[in-house]
Amino acid sequence: xxxxxxxxxxxxxxxxxxxxxxxxxxxxxxxxxxxxxxxxxxxxxxxxxxxxxxxxxxxxxxxxxxxxxxxxxxxxxxxxxxxxxxxxxxxxxxxxxxxxxxxxxxxxxxxxxxxxxxxxxxxxxxxxxxxxxxxxxxxxxxxxxxxxxxxxxxxxxxxxxxxxxxxxxxxxxxxxxxxxxxxxxxxxxx
Numbered sequence: 330x331x332x333x334x335x336x337x338x339x340x341x342x343x344x345x346x347x348x349x350x351x352x353x354x355x356x357x358x359x360x361x362x363x364x365x366x367x368x369x370x371x372x373x374x375x376x377x378x379x380x381x382x383x384x385x386x387x388x389x390x391x392x393x394x395x396x397x398x399x400x401x402x403x404x405x406x407x408x409x410x411x412x413x414x415x416x417x418x419x420x421x422x423x424x425x426x427x428x429x430x431x432x433x434x435x436x437x438x439x440x441x442x443x444x445x446x447x448x449x450x451x452x453x454x455x456x457x458x459x460x461x462x463x464x465x466x467x468x469x470x471x472x473x474x475x476x477x478x479x480x481x482x483x484x485x486x487x488x489x490x491x492x493x494x495x496x497x498x499x500x501x502x503x504x505x506x507x508x509x510x511x512x513x514x515x516x517x518x519x
Contacts, residue, residue: 338473339374342461345420346372349436355426356436359457362428372458373476378496379489380470387485389472391423391455395433395447399462399485401470406435406462408445413437415470420463422475425455435462453479474498480508 350357386398397408404415421435433445456477481498
């Protein structure tokens with residue numbers, strides 16, 4: 330794998346989707362049913378967030394209640410069920426196996442790791458093909474949403490991103506956000 334710029338990220342993600350589908354029947358099924366339901370154009374690569382150099386941990390929220398953490402110092406994506414350690418030159422697709430599956434899974438060409446359970450009672454759960462987490466030869470690690478219908482929220486701190494950050498991948502259109510934001514300011518009164 331080579332370090333990719335944004336124009337190459339779409340090609341890279343498509344290559345990884347094909348490669349991982351060829352070696353993981355459960356991912357292939359998730360992909361096929363997702364595309365049948367929403368159409369091939371639903372899969373699109375959002376702008377990537379570089380996680381290299383972030384202060385541990387970065388929280389990744391997928392859907393409304395599925396939270397996993399990424400620790401850059403250990404290069405580890407972790408949930409309550411399992412964890413993966415990213416080696417250089419690796420990529421993982423994150424999603425769920427079936428429409429009613431209650432677990433978030435990370436797939437690579439070697440297999441799958443169940444990361445986190447979530448409640449299917451919320452109105453927005455992680456997509457079957459949700460995002461990609463990749464590490465490149467130059468040490469760069471990125472996360473990008475793959476056009477999921479649930480969106481992703483990343484919360485952390487990174488010198489590369491100018492300090493504390495919240496990155497929101499909103500599945501809605503630019504005119505009407507599907508993720509509602511409300512900023513609360515607090516003050517100390519004396």
